[in-house]
Each structure stands twice: as structure tokens, then as C-alpha cells.
Amino acid sequence: MELKTALVTGASSGIGLAIAKMLSEEGYKVYGIGRIFPEGCDFFEQRLSLDLRDTDILLSKVSEIKRVDILVNAAGSAYYGLAEFNTPAQIKEMCRVDLEAPLILTSALLPKLKDVKGMVINIASVTSTRINTHGAAYGALKAGLRSYGRSLFEEVRKTGVRVVTVCPDLTLGTKLYRNADFKPSEEEGCYLLPEDVAECVKNIIGMREGAAVTEVEVRPQFNRIEKKKN
Template sequence: MELKTAIVTGASSGIGLAISKMLSSEGYKVYGIGRIFPEDADFFEKRISLDIRDTDILLKKISEIKKVDLLVNAAGSAYYGLAEFNTADQIKEMCRTDLEAPMILTSALIPKLKDTKGMVINIASVTSTRINTHGAAYGALKAGLRSYGRSLYEEVRKTGIRVVTVCPDLTLGTKLYRNADFTPSEDEGCYLLPEDTSECVRSVINMREGAAVTEVEVRPQFNRIEKKKKD
């Protein structure tokens, strides 16, 4: 039987890397998109190193993949703090990475996903349904991604394509908070691991044909963050 093929963005780190590894264990050929991959990530069919904001290169690279069963949009960037202090460059980077790129990739791949009755999984965030002081722009983009997924599903469900929005909460072992003045708390029960979300995705992709999970939140038991210590 021909192997299923997945394209995963954000595949070089954190949640996207964990999802790529899980998909490989499920027998998928995984085309990972990122910038700098860990050297030991040898389970990829191909590691595609590019800046996802470079639309021409992105579209050229994915046009070379003939069959696509699954698209996972996991690439993301985040800047926090009061909106007053978000710079134009930070806002542009988040808009292009967190919302523009997933929509461009999805539009380009819908014809191939129709052929396979495939699936789109968007990694949004619990911020997509909340008020996010000190994260207004990031939360707005994740809300946009969630809205996009809900509408897209209604457009394409008749073709057999499924669209899933996955909303993780604070996750340790990723680089997302490198620009923040806080991190998830390392106290037991206060954080997720990337594998919690990849296991959730495993159960979603293994739903029987004809049944669809459209949205799912993944949350730690307790709700706590920690301020980073100043040097």
C-alpha cells in the first residue's frame, strides 16, 4: 500500500517536531518545513529549510510534492507585552508566520487534499478563544486561524477533507517563549509537553472516515506561569 504523505510546518522544533515524529511512527512520509533542524531528526522523508514568509520559495517547494494526505500548520512566532510596545516588525512577523503562511499553504494544497480526502490540522492556541492582555496580537492571529479553520471545514467537508483546529496551552520544551518575560511553570501539572499535543493529533488522524474532530483544546491540570529571572 502506498504510504500516506504529510507536510508539517514548524517541524524543526517543539510541537511540530513532536507531531512529525509521531506521524513517522504512524507510517507517514513526513516533509518537514522549518529553518534549522536538529541533526538527529532523521525520521523525515525530507527536511525543507526555508523561511515560511518567502512565499515564492514555499509554493515552489510544496509544488514538488505530488501527493498530500495531511497538512499540519504548526509554525508560529510570538511576541508578548503590552500592545503599545509591539513593534511593527514583530507584528508583521507574527501575521506572516501565524496566519498568512497557513492560509497560503492551505489554499495551494486543497486540490491535492481533495484527491486524497485528506486533512488540515492547524495548531492554534487556547489564546484563540480568550482575552489576552500582554498577548493581544498573538491571540488575535490565533483567533483568526481558528476562524479560518471553522469556515474552511464548511467549504470543503463535502469533498471529504477534514479540518481540525488544535489549541494547546502552555507547553514546555519549545522555543516559543524565547521573546517573552515568562515561561510555563515547571511545577508538576502546570505545563504540557509537545508530546501531549502530538498524542492528541494521533487520535484525531485515526478517527474513522466519516467522523471528524473539528476543534480540540489540550490543557495542563493547573494554570500557572513563571516570570523569568532577570540577569
């Protein structure tokens, strides 16, 4: 019997890496797309070190994967601060990584996903459902990804393909806050870990065929952030 296969973007760190590891432990052959992979990632079937914005290279590489049961769009880029200070380069990067790449990958892989009644898992953000001062562009793009997922499910549900949008809140151990002047508080109960999101995804994919979770928020019990120390 052919092993099930998963393709995960943002697989070199944070939530994407945790989901990739979980899927491997669940018996999937995992292809990971990322930049620089850390040591000890020998659970991947193949690591694809590339920039999601290089569309031609991206599509060429994924076309070589014969079967895809799960596509996880987990890569993300965020720049925080007042909207007037978002540079054109920052806005372009967020647009291409947070929204353009997931749409392109999903469109390219839908025929393969339909063949096996597969699943698309989009890692959006709790910001996709909120007003986001100091993060207006990022929140808007994640809201776009959430909207896409909701519409896509209605479009493909008759084929057996499931589409899930996962909206995590403040998560430690990711690179999402590298361009921010804040980070999740490290007080107990004030943050998620990437493994928490991976566990949520594990529960969703383990549901019986015919039952579909289409959207879920994963949040820490408390809501606190910390200013980064200079």
C-alpha cells in the first residue's frame, strides 16, 4: 500500500516544523519546504530549501511529488507597527508569503488532493478574526487566507477534499515576532507552543471520513505580551 504523503511549507521552524514532525510520526512521508533546516530533521522524506516567492522553482519541485494527501500552508511573514511605516518591500513579502504562495500551491495540487480525498490545512492567525492595530497588513492577509479556505471548502467538498483553517494565537518558538518589538509573555498559560498547534492538527486529521472541521482557533488561557529588551 502506498504511504500517504504530506507537503508542509514553513517546515524549517516553528509551527510548520512541529506539524511536519507530527505527520511523520503518524506515518506520512513528509516533504518540507523551508529556508534553512535545523539539525536532526532526518524524519523528512525530502527537505526542499527554497524561497516560496520563486514561483517557477516552487511549482517545478512540487510537480515531482506524485501523491499528496495533505497540504499544510504554514509559512508566514509578519512586520508589525503602524501601517504608515510598512515599507513596500515588507508589504510585498507578506503578500507573497502569507497569501500568494498558499493560493498558488493549493491550486496546483488540488487535482492530486482530489484523487485521494485529501486535505488542505491553512495556518492563518487569530488576527484574521480581529481588528489589528500595529499589524493591519498582516491581519488583512491572514483574513484573506481564512476567507479563501472557507470558500474553497464549499467549492471542493463534493470531491471529498477537506479544507481547514487553523488560527493560532501567541506562540513561542516561532520566528514570527522577529520583526516586532514584543513577544508572547513567558508566564505559564500565556503562550502556545508549536506542538500545541500540531496536536490540534493531529486531532483534526484523525476524524472519521465524512466529518470535517473547517475552522478552529487555538489560544492560550491568558492574553499577555512582553516588550522585548533592547
